[in-house]
Amino acid sequence: MSTFASKKSFVPKKIYVEESVASTPLSKRIIRHAPHSQVDVIADAQVLLEKAASSLNKGSWQNNLLLAKQRGPFLRRCPGTPKYLCCLYYNLDVAAGCDLGCTYCILQGYLNNPLITIHCNTEEMYHELDSTLRKNSRIFYRIGTGELSDSLTFEHLTELGPELVTFFADKRNAIIELKSKNVHIDALLGLDHRGRTVVSWSLNTIEMQKSEEPLATTIDDRLYAARAVQNAGYKIGFHFDPMIDHPGWHEGYRDIVDKIFRFIKPENIVWISLGALRYPAPFEHILRENHPDSRIFLGELLPGIDKKLRYFKPIRIDLFGSMVKWIRSYSKEVFVYLCMESADVWRKAFGWAPRSSAHLKQLLDDRVKP
Amino acid sequence: MMNKVLYTIAIPDIDLDDDLYQYSSPVVPEPLRLSIQRFGLLNPIILQRKARSAYRIVCGFKRLAALVSLKAETAQAFVVEESCSQLDLFTLAIQDNQSVRELDPVEVATILAKLQSTFGIKKEDIVTNYLPLLGFGKNARVLTLYSGLHTLSVEWQDALKKDMVSLDFAQDMLKRPPEERQHIKTLVHNLRLGKNRQREFIKLLADVARLEDLSLSQLIASRPVQMIQLAEKLTPSQKAERLKEWLWEKRYPQYTAIKAQYDAIVRAAHLPPNIHIHAPAFFENNEYLASFTFVSKDDFEKSITALSEILNRGLVKKMSELA
Structure with a gap:
């Protein structure tokens, strides 16, 4: 397996383990993979989370890791956004928080806690998944672990990927999508996934990767990893989200599209999603305070129907329309879709629009149904 | 902590420069000075004994300053010993004021x-x-x-005390060099910006300055901004509106260009005053709203005719194709 020069491997300075999950296989595995981290067993994760949330030096918590019990359900419907088309995805919340620190990441606002948490009661998670999938056997589930965290960034500690791939391998009404900006893929390569896992990478222009995702791996490494995973028979997804309106974006995004098709065969790309930079207006001061040098907040971001700040509509249409044109120059078949956009933007950028969120879900499900 | 015996202390024995427990402005309010002049010190000060028969003020900095200005020689005081915890006394000083005012x-x-x-x-x-x-x-x-x-400078502190600037705006000022603060202060004054608008304007100005690769001072000192500030025929609120429009053109060029096209279409429609057309907010969705009021059948028919005319002249199509 090739090595990736820009691969990031988070090493926690301290691991807090909630007593109730201390003996779970996942907790034990994480602790085994972090032999130099100090380990503290705590009675109640909630107390620690409150302490971290109210801490005056939030930065000091970011190097630590909390292994806790997921008290609510693991599987949740993606909240989407009102009045825009949504793909009706499901999130599997194994982890909350990320070590990559991208400037635009809305987890900075959604998660009011600096402490990265991995929920280690995975036995209950698999039980919940089994029960939900069995009970709703007519519903098809596209499930991802990359909403509240990055699916692969803690893989060197958790080795959760192979577990999930194996778990989903025999599921008829679900797939798991591992969405990442990291390249911890080695453990995925020899598995019998039976096409029930999609491995996806989030992409941006080289310039945006350097300025806005400096702690993530390079775009080239992500594509090398995608190629390795493709060679292992997996279906690949790409997510250009958030697309950022910046000087030179035409050339920048065009280059990445060119690269994708140099690295990956179109028939192995299950979907490419596009979404433009957006965030709830109340989060803006947090993002700006955390990243005062970033220029992405100087874009023409205006309140949308859902009150999130989004690029002025013609800018989004230009971003999406250009991308789809470039992608189509390589493949007419690759499925390209928009994340949380209005039917009007779909029509103006793509020339067509799904009839509803349910229709969009159907189109995506059809890409991965057995 | 404190012996409740009242002492008469010679003012020269009190170290007026010792500000260990002071957190208020030393300025004596005139009503306090007048009250002490007329009725004497009604509320004794609190002092802490220091070495060599000197005293440090715990509570009553303003009262003592008033006595000094009135050339009093002594002051009535409660005295606490040197060994008392300084932190406890600072807390006492805080509570002493809190009991009578915010x-x-x-x-x-x-x-x-x-x-x-x-x-x-x-x-x-x-x-x-x-x-x-x-x-x-x-x-x-x-x-x-x-x-x-x-x-912050005394001027900014006064503005804060008078609730003329918000705390986060004042925090923003702290991060800026004195020259920028001065420019902003003048702008806020010229445009009579209230607390909410201060935030709105400073954000716009800061963003536009970054977009134009200028410092905030350079932007405020630029000719267009100065012209608006100095326009004699405009009221402060008109100046604020004019400046906001100018800043929006810089900050949101594509949106303001489309908005200008929309305004031109509406103007060209020459609609009677009872008919209103509203564009969707920021042209985000594609639902326009046309409304009219009427008082009679004739009125109603005239409005329908006027709306039909703008449809026939292709103005509705133009609007809907804007964004």
């Missing part, structure tokens, strides 16, 4: 700074033990919000 933001900022730098209290302890004392609850954000405000 502390202003500059006083709060000074107290928080002194707790950290003079008394060595950790931030976490301030949040837990002292913020509730100051009436804030255990909200760590308060520390950030008040931090350093006492270092």
Whole structure:
């Protein structure tokens, strides 16, 4: 397996383990993979989370890791956004928080806690998944672990990927999508996934990767990893989200599209999603305070129907329309879709629009149904 | 802590320069001076004994300053011993004022700074033990919000005390060089910007300055901004509106260009005053709203005819194709 020069491997300075999950296989595995981290067993994760949330030096918590019990359900419907088309995805919340620190990441606002948490009661998670999938056997589930965290960034500690791939391998009404900006893929390569896992990478222009995702791996490494995973028979997804309106974006995004098709065969790309930079207006001061040098907040971001700040509509249409044109120059078949956009933007950028969120879900499900 | 015996202390024995417990402005309010002049000191000051028969003021800095200005030779005081905890006495000084009035933001900022730098209290302890004392609850954000405000110039401090600027706006000013603060202060004054608009304008100005690769001072000193500020025929609120429009053109060029096209279409429609057309907010969705009022059948028919005309002239199509 090739090595990736820009691969990031988070090493926690301290691991807090909630007593109730201390003996779970996942907790034990994480602790085994972090032999130099100090380990503290705590009675109640909630107390620690409150302490971290109210801490005056939030930065000091970011190097630590909390292994806790997921008290609510693991599987949740993606909240989407009102009045825009949504793909009706499901999130599997194994982890909350990320070590990559991208400037635009809305987890900075959604998660009011600096402490990265991995929920280690995975036995209950698999039980919940089994029960939900069995009970709703007519519903098809596209499930991802990359909403509240990055699916692969803690893989060197958790080795959760192979577990999930194996778990989903025999599921008829679900797939798991591992969405990442990291390249911890080695453990995925020899598995019998039976096409029930999609491995996806989030992409941006080289310039945006350097300025806005400096702690993530390079775009080239992500594509090398995608190629390795493709060679292992997996279906690949790409997510250009958030697309950022910046000087030179035409050339920048065009280059990445060119690269994708140099690295990956179109028939192995299950979907490419596009979404433009957006965030709830109340989060803006947090993002700006955390990243005062970033220029992405100087874009023409205006309140949308859902009150999130989004690029002025013609800018989004230009971003999406250009991308789809470039992608189509390589493949007419690759499925390209928009994340949380209005039917009007779909029509103006793509020339067509799904009839509803349910229709969009159907189109995506059809890409991965057995 | 304190012996309840009232002493008469010679003012020269009091170290007027010792500001260990001081967190308020030393300026004596005229009503206080007049009251002491007429009725004497009604509320004794509190002093702490220092070595060599000198005293340090715990509570009553303004009262003592008033006595000095009135050339009094002695002051009635309660005296606490040197061995008393300085932190306890600082807390006493805070509560002494709090019992009769609300502390202003500059006083709060000074107290928080002194707790950290003079008394060595950790931030976490301030949040837990002292913020509730100051009436804030255990909200760590308060520390950030008040931090350093006492270092602003007297003019900014006065604006804060008079509630003319918000705490976060004042915090923003702290991060800016004095020259920029001065430019902003003049702009806020010329345009009579209230607290909400100050934030709106400073954000717009800062963003436009970055987009244009200028400092904020350079942007405010630029000819277009100066022209608006100095326009004699405009009221302050008209100046504010004019400047906002100019800043929006710089900050949101594509949106303002489309908005200008829309306004031109509406103007070209020459609609009677009872008919209104509203574009969707920021042209985000594609639903336009046309409405009219009428008082008679004739009125109604005229409005329908006017709306039909703009349809026939292709103006509705033009509107719907804007964004």
